[in-house]
Amino acid sequence: MTRETLFNLAVLAGLIALPLYAHLAEEPFTITLATRAVILSLAAVGLNIALGIGGLVSLGHAVFFGIGGYAMGILAFHAQNYMPLMEAPFLIEGTKSMPMIWLVAVIASALAALVIGLLSLRTSGVYFIMITLAFGQMFYYFAISWSAYGGEDGMSIYVRNDFPGLNTLVPIQFYGLCLAALVLALGFNGALARSRFGLALNAARQVPERVRAVGLDPFRLRLVAFTISGAITGLAGALFADLNRFVSPTMFSWQLSGEFIVFIIIGGTARLFGPVVGACLFVVLEHYIGGWSDYWHIWFGLLLLVIVLFGRGGVIGLIAGKARAHG
Amino acid sequence: MAKAVLETKGLRKAFGALQATDDVSISLRAGEIHAIIGPNGAGKSTLIGQISGALTPDAGQVLLGGKDVTGLPVQARARAGLARTFQISQLAMEDTVLQNAALGALGAFGRPFGMVRPVLRDTAIRDRAEAALERVGLLDQRAMRTAELSHGQRRQLEVAVALTLEPRAFVMDEPMAGLGTEGSARLTGFLDELRSQAPILLVEHDMDAVFALADRISVLVYGRVIASGTVEEIRRDPAVREAYLGDET
Incomplete structure (x- = not known):
């Protein structure tokens, strides 16, 4: 077993043990913090498929996070007000069922990623960053002006949505759901990296000319990666909205997109657990230094600077050394 | 005459005032190595680009197995059976x-x-x-x-x-580039056997390799084929000697 695998297992063990301890010690706030860390991890794991393997630096991934959030918000809003979403030509009602909400969130964000990808993946480098940023801003301002769903103020969902067989109002149970989603996403990401698709996508990032020369189309590979990436980040958005029981346009903000990128860089680009480590560090620092100084971002920025300058492989690179090629 | 596996017909490509490819018609038949030689700036890379699909010609056609592939992108030509190697290695360096x-x-x-x-x-x-x-x-x-x-x-x-x-045909852009004498000799031996599997369009600067391998040679100067023929014909051709080979032979 490599050092990186051991480290990943240790992180996973921590993500199981710490909230369990907090549950036994009756510290629900710690569980909420851990839930936040896990959900942000999931969002960044989604981005890591596009950014880490595919090399697509998207500064608009908050779009999918926000779409997931609003999918939850809109469905639950209609359910809690007993107001159908649509009556003609056929009736669509809101829902408080998490699996249903997740399905809608994943499909909606995947579709959005497909359309945005079709338009933006024709560019690369700085232009790609700018186009994805522009899409992010479009969605952000659209959400602000969408008064039917709270406009700038967002909307509150009074009771957390349901999951069959669980009481999601108990923090540790909702945490378990979120962690399960993260573990599934990581498992998928790990398999993808070693798969046919992972090999081709990884090569398309390094040498697109070569990929074309063997008969594969880098654009299609990137489009599929971007769509999957958006779907996973969308699922995280739905969970995030459920955690806070609140949705607002800030879920679409470009700062959030930037933070997702920062999680990945801090943890280790293209490392399986990179986004998890980055997001957890972010939440921990946000809580502890944030409680001590309003200007905690300065310290986080300093950490980012140190890692970019001295540890190209992020925290995982520092601990576990250079990434090994699969095979 | 054996049917051409790969063929160009009247290819033209200009960059501004520079005619980089000027009415180039060459063919590659089954079982042969056809070498393209020419001084630097003769338009060899531009020609390779049009054959592989990376560049679109201004006029003319590229045929693979008798089928017009001029409108197809690189990846479609690769799937149709065209394999190219790059002058500067295009490999995923982080991968094994x-x-x-x-x-x-x-x-x-x-x-x-x-x-x-x-x-x-x-x-x-x-x-x-x-x-x-x-x-x-x-x-x-x-x-x-x-x-x-x-x-x-x-x-x-x-x-x-x-x-x-x-593939049905190889297009190799200076495969010997940067190889030592021994490496060149080994690769020359390898390509010699490879031609029976699929014909090779070989762009190469290494004249020893070209003269050892080629069944036919086309000489490209200022985007034009000034001579085409067997090794002996090319060696004797006065225009080629003046334009390119100089006193080497």
């Missing part, structure tokens, strides 16, 4: 040698969207990749990171990736 060869095999087999099964456990892909590595003598290096290979080994891997495609 085996992964680079497996990419070629994956391209050849298609279906690149499998996301669950590890690609290197796919025996069809792995076998083909390893067979290609064995043929160029890189099998022992399969687990190495490509960035750790020597320049010569990268040139070999470049050829191995083309082999995994099992």
Whole structure:
């Protein structure tokens, strides 16, 4: 077993043990913090498929996070007000069922990623960053002006949505759901990296000319990666909205997109657990230094600077050394 | 005359006032090595670009197996059976040698969207990749990171990736570039055998290799084919000697 695998297992063990301890010690706030860390991890794991393997630096991934959030918000809003979403030509009602909400969130964000990808993946480098940023801003301002769903103020969902067989109002149970989603996403990401698709996508990032020369189309590979990436980040958005029981346009903000990128860089680009480590560090620092100084971002920025300058492989690179090629 | 596997008809390409390709019609027949030689700036790379699909010609056609592929992009021509090697190695440097060869095999087999099964456990892909590595003598290096290979080994891997495609025709852009005498000699021997599998359009500066290998030679100067023929005909051609070979022969 490599050092990186051991480290990943240790992180996973921590993500199981710490909230369990907090549950036994009756510290629900710690569980909420851990839930936040896990959900942000999931969002960044989604981005890591596009950014880490595919090399697509998207500064608009908050779009999918926000779409997931609003999918939850809109469905639950209609359910809690007993107001159908649509009556003609056929009736669509809101829902408080998490699996249903997740399905809608994943499909909606995947579709959005497909359309945005079709338009933006024709560019690369700085232009790609700018186009994805522009899409992010479009969605952000659209959400602000969408008064039917709270406009700038967002909307509150009074009771957390349901999951069959669980009481999601108990923090540790909702945490378990979120962690399960993260573990599934990581498992998928790990398999993808070693798969046919992972090999081709990884090569398309390094040498697109070569990929074309063997008969594969880098654009299609990137489009599929971007769509999957958006779907996973969308699922995280739905969970995030459920955690806070609140949705607002800030879920679409470009700062959030930037933070997702920062999680990945801090943890280790293209490392399986990179986004998890980055997001957890972010939440921990946000809580502890944030409680001590309003200007905690300065310290986080300093950490980012140190890692970019001295540890190209992020925290995982520092601990576990250079990434090994699969095979 | 044997039917051409690969053929260009009246290709023209200009960059501004510079006519980089000027009415070039060449053919590649089954079983042969057809070498394209010419001084720097003669338009060899531009010609390769149009044949492989990276550049669109202003006029003329590219035919592969008698079919017009002029409108097809690079990846479609590759799937139609055209394998090229690059003058400057285009390899995934972070990946292992085996992964680079497996990419070629994956391209050849298609279906690149499998996301669950590890690609290197796919025996069809792995076998083909390893067979290609064995043929160029890189099998022992399969687990190495490509960035750790020597320049010569990268040139070999470049050829191995083309082999995994099992193409109808090879287009090789200076495969000997930067190889030492020994490396050149080894690759020359290898290409000599390879022509029976699929014909090779060979752009090369190494005249020893060209004269040893080529069944036919076309000489490109200022975007035009000024002479075309067997090694002996080219050696004797006064226009070629003046324009290119100088006092070498």
